[in-house]
Amino acid sequence: MTGSKVVAFGHFQPERIVPNTELEKLVETSDEWIVRRVGIEERRWGTGVETVDSMAIKAAKMALDNAEGIDAGDIDMVVVATCTATDRSPNMAARVANALGMDQGPATIDVNTACSGFAHSLALVQGAIASGSATKALVIGSEMLTDFTDFTDRTTCVLTADGAGAFVVTDSETAEISPVVWGSVPSLSDAVRIEAENNSKFAQSGQSVYRWTVTQLPKIASKIIERAGLKPEEIDGIILHQANLRIIEPLAEKIGAPNARIATDIVHSGNTSAASMPLALSKLMASDDPLPSGSKALLFAFGGGLSYAGQVITIP
Numbered sequence: 001m002t003g004s005k006v007v008a009f010g011h012f013q014p015e016r017i018v019p020n021t022e023l024e025k026l027v028e029t030s031d032e033w034i035v036r037r038v039g040i041e042e043r044r045w046g047t048g049v050e051t052v053d054s055m056a057i058k059a060a061k062m063a064l065d066n067a068e069g070i071d072a073g074d075i076d077m078v079v080v081a082t083c084t085a086t087d088r089s090p091n092m093a094a095r096v097a098n099a100l101g102m103d104q105g106p107a108t109i110d111v112n113t114a115c116s117g118f119a120h121s122l123a124l125v126q127g128a129i130a131s132g133s134a135t136k137a138l139v140i141g142s143e144m145l146t147d148f149t150d151f152t153d154r155t156t157c158v159l160t161a162d163g164a165g166a167f168v169v170t171d172s173e174t175a176e177i178s179p180v181v182w183g184s185v186p187s188l189s190d191a192v193r194i195e196a197e198n199n200s201k202f203a204q205s206g207q208s209v210y211r212w213t214v215t216q217l218p219k220i221a222s223k224i225i226e227r228a229g230l231k232p233e234e235i236d237g238i239i240l241h242q243a244n245l246r247i248i249e250p251l252a253e254k255i256g257a258p259n260a261r262i263a264t265d266i267v268h269s270g271n272t273s274a275a276s277m278p279l280a281l282s283k284l285m286a287s288d289d290p291l292p293s294g295s296k297a298l299l300f301a302f303g304g305g306l307s308y309a310g311q312v313i314t315i316p
């Protein structure tokens, strides 16, 4: 079986920074409540110029610019993870391929498992490469959650944000993306929702999801590391879905990876659903202090469905 590896990262965020104090003017909330319960200090919201498609395209362009020797014409698979696509058809991956002039005609697939969508998409690409159906892929998470936010609902509008992240993934002689661990909790399938009967606005049973994360996430994270053939102390970076700092920090602690850097992009970016992991990792890799090449990074996300997926990747 052919292995696969991540070779480059990209991301995009709208320019508008919305601090908690701005939300205090919208709903009955406080900077203190948001920081203490969720850990968000500020988030990025679209300015009206960006769309979920345009953010995906910008993140993809950055990832391709960062991928040495690979351009849009080499890509044979595009997967977009999103739960905030504007239209039912065409799907976003098709629009990305068109915008990037991919006349070679790659496979173009959208994945909607809400916040866990990027990890699911990475697993699909890995499987396609392993079976010989793809060799060079673009995997994108893009979300315009503010299009689906009720700005009178303090339980959700303080969480949601906009942005996109992307990876370029290629075939590899060695396996640098571990086998996915994925699954779902059907009894909690309604815990995170964007339903037509609620004007397509984001809603969740926060406490139910929170309780599930506390009891189940550590076990699943251990399984992901085990399937990668690693010990927790060999993990150098922990990139979890950026839903709540109160979930991220204790989970990272329980994983028992004393040397791992923990992505906490939620503090400045809010919750961007399927975009949050690639966004957090791409920003970390573009920072002055990126994870070194060869590092092992745990990716693990959970969300609507209730679905979850995760894998370990080697940093290029």
Ligand SMILES: CC(C)(COP(=O)(O)OP(=O)(O)OC[C@H]1O[C@@H](n2cnc3c(N)ncnc32)[C@H](O)[C@@H]1OP(=O)(O)O)[C@@H](O)C(=O)NCCC(=O)NCCS
Pocket (backbone or CB within 6 Å): 028, 029, 030, 033, 034, 037, 038, 115, 154, 155, 156, 158, 192, 204, 205, 206, 207, 209, 210, 213, 243, 244, 247, 271, 302, 303, 304
């Ligand atoms: C959403 C979440 C941050 C809410 O935090 P919480 O501590 O569970 O808060 P609760 O929903 O129990 O609400 C506690 C109180 O704060 C109030 N509250 C809710 N939002 C508030 C806000 N923005 N500002 C001030 N008070 C708020 C509630 O009305 C409630 O008041 P009450 O006790 O008078 O009824 C938390 O439950 C969570 O992160 N859950 C998991 C979410 C998740 O991971 N989703 C999946 C992927 S997106």
